[in-house]
Amino acid sequence: MEVALSIDDREGFDGVTIRAIAGEIGATPMALYTYFSDKSALCDGMRDRLFVQISDGIVSRRSWQSMLEGIARGAYRILRDHPNWTPLLAHDGGLPSSGFGFINDLWESMLKEGFAVEDAMRAHGCVMSFAVGSVLFERTMMGAGDVLAKRIALLKRPVESTPGQYASLASVAAKVDRWRWDDIFEPGIRSRLTGVEANCARSRRQSGRPRASRAQA
Amino acid sequence: MEVALSIDDREGFDGVTIRAIAGEIGATPMALYTYFSDKSALCDGMRDRLFVQISDGIVSRRSWQSMLEGIARGAYRILRDHPNWTPLLAHDGGLPSSGFGFINDLWESMLKEGFAVEDAMRAHGCVMSFAVGSVLFERTMMGAGDVLAKRIALLKRPVESTPGQYASLASVAAKVDRWRWDDIFEPGIRSRLTGVEANCARSRRQSGRPRASRAQA
DNA sequence: ACCTGAACACCGTTCAAGT
DNA sequence: ACCTGAACACCGTTCAAGT
Numbered sequence: 001m002e003v004a005l006s007i008d009d010r011e012g013f014d015g016v017t018i019r020a021i022a023g024e025i026g027a028t029p030m031a032l033y034t035y036f037s038d039k040s041a042l043c044d045g046m047r048d049r050l051f052v053q054i055s056d057g058i059v060s061r062r063s064w065q066s067m068l069e070g071i072a073r074g075a076y077r078i079l080r081d082h083p084n085w086t087p088l089l090a091h092d093g094g095l096p097s098s099g100f101g102f103i104n105d106l107w108e109s110m111l112k113e114g115f116a117v118e119d120a121m122r123a124h125g126c127v128m129s130f131a132v133g134s135v136l137f138e139r140t141m142m143g144a145g146d147v148l149a150k151r152i153a154l155l156k157r158p159v160e161s162t163p164g165q166y167a168s169l170a171s172v173a174a175k176v177d178r179w180r181w182d183d184i185f186e187p188g189i190r191s192r193l194t195g196v197e198a199n200c201a202r203s204r205r206q207s208g209r210p211r212a213s214r215a216q217a
Numbered sequence: 218m219e220v221a222l223s224i225d226d227r228e229g230f231d232g233v234t235i236r237a238i239a240g241e242i243g244a245t246p247m248a249l250y251t252y253f254s255d256k257s258a259l260c261d262g263m264r265d266r267l268f269v270q271i272s273d274g275i276v277s278r279r280s281w282q283s284m285l286e287g288i289a290r291g292a293y294r295i296l297r298d299h300p301n302w303t304p305l306l307a308h309d310g311g312l313p314s315s316g317f318g319f320i321n322d323l324w325e326s327m328l329k330e331g332f333a334v335e336d337a338m339r340a341h342g343c344v345m346s347f348a349v350g351s352v353l354f355e356r357t358m359m360g361a362g363d364v365l366a367k368r369i370a371l372l373k374r375p376v377e378s379t380p381g382q383y384a385s386l387a388s389v390a391a392k393v394d395r396w397r398w399d400d401i402f403e404p405g406i407r408s409r410l411t412g413v414e415a416n417c418a419r420s421r422r423q424s425g426r427p428r429a430s431r432a433q434a
Numbered sequence: 435a436c437c438t439g440a441a442c443a444c445c446g447t448t449c450a451a452g453t
Numbered sequence: 454a455c456c457t458g459a460a461c462a463c464c465g466t467t468c469a470a471g472t
Contacts, residue, residue, distance in 0.1 A: 017445065018445080029446085030458085087307040089307065090307050126347070126405055129354045129405075133346030134350070140306065140312060166321040172338065191343075195412075234464065235466090236464070244437080246464095246465085250466080256465065435472095444465080448462100453454095
């Protein structure tokens with residue numbers, strides 16, 4: 001699994017072949033079929049490892065706020081550090097089983113704090129969508145080149161080929177090489193988290209349900 | 218291109234082979250190489266068509282608000298209707314050239330209305346990340362099965378196999394079959410859009426720059 | 435410029451055979 | 454249970470050849 005992810009990192013998702021993995025661990029391609037039924041199962045395993053790496057970075061699990069923040073930041077950071085892993089997100093399979101424990105704890109904590117079930121999903125979705133969507137947005141907007149220079153070139157190329165046609169695009173492209181994407185992500189994730197917290201408080205007031213535990217907030 | 222997207226729809230992304238496309242349009246595989254240099258160029262073309270389909274559904278381009286709302290809703294709706302197209306998002310290549318005109322118009326309108334360049338990117342990213350991230354979140358959470366039943370099964374399976382272990386997961390899973398994801402997405406996108414508008418107003422006050430045109434607001 | 439058909443180097447996977 | 458090696462049906466792509 002680790003070998004597969006490391007190949008993905010270096011060669012891209014298309015480079016992850018059963019033959020390549022086998023070669024790297026010094027075995028025959030068919031030897032791997034003892035451990036995975038087929039390639040789709042191998043991708044499931046990679047998704048599993050991805051989720052583990054994301055949740056491993058979470059610093060605190062004492063409140064739903066810190067868990068939600070941790071899982072969102074982790075997803076963003078890991079996918080930014082390993083852009084070639086993003087195709088794993090688009091694959092089928094649902095939440096990997098390695099994530100059941102964490103998600104269960106997160107939801108338990110949210111429900112305990114007064115979230116309605118649908119509001120918990122809404123909050124969870126709001127924050128996580130922003131995190132993984134940010135990675136996709138940066139890639140879609142700026143391209144997925146390894147070096148920033150390539151991204152700038154991608155955005156500037158059409159502008160230069162037809163001067164004046166895309167004036168606003170050009171004015172943004174001119175600034176892009178001085179951007180730190182974290183400065184875009186950071187206020188965004190903060191804003192989502194405070195918004196979610198405000199919704200929780202309001203939902204608690206409406207339902208008249210008190211907090212289960214003051215200590216966690 | 219349309220044939221490629223239709224195969225993607227029916228057979229999944231892995232089914233999109235040069236041989237399959239050629240067979241469907243009644244030609245030899247090698248005949249396609251007159252129109253695409255290689256498979257990566259073919260994927261670029263598919264991304265291009267995807268963007269065109271998304272922006273075709275935009276109802277009004279009179280204000281940056283309606284453009285931003287339109288592109289976000291379009292991305293969400295198209296990807297929900299064609300889940301097998303999501304892998305195209307994870308591919309490299311940057312913004313397809315068919316999107317230059319629209320994005321240029323959007324940014325021009327935002328800059329005119331008083332957004333700083335970085336704030337325009339922030340707002341654009343906030344709304345679009347939520348839209349495409351929502352699709353991914355629903356797939357990651359619920360799996361990508363065609364039928365809702367399969368999604369429920371995916372979430373319920375671990376719960377049933379180890380009863381009581383994931384109580385909160387189970388309580389959410391029990392409600393999932395009555396959910397309409399649009400009811401999660403709808404308030405989310407509304408909230409993002411009003412938030413962005415508030416930020417624009419504040420940014421305009423801070424810079425002391427007046428609106429370029431009252432009519433557009 | 436556009437299309438063909440044979441060929442090449444790859445891929446996931448099956449199968450029969452070994453330990 | 455675990456591993457091998459040959460084989461099969463596929464894939465993207467090259468190449469020489471045709472119009």
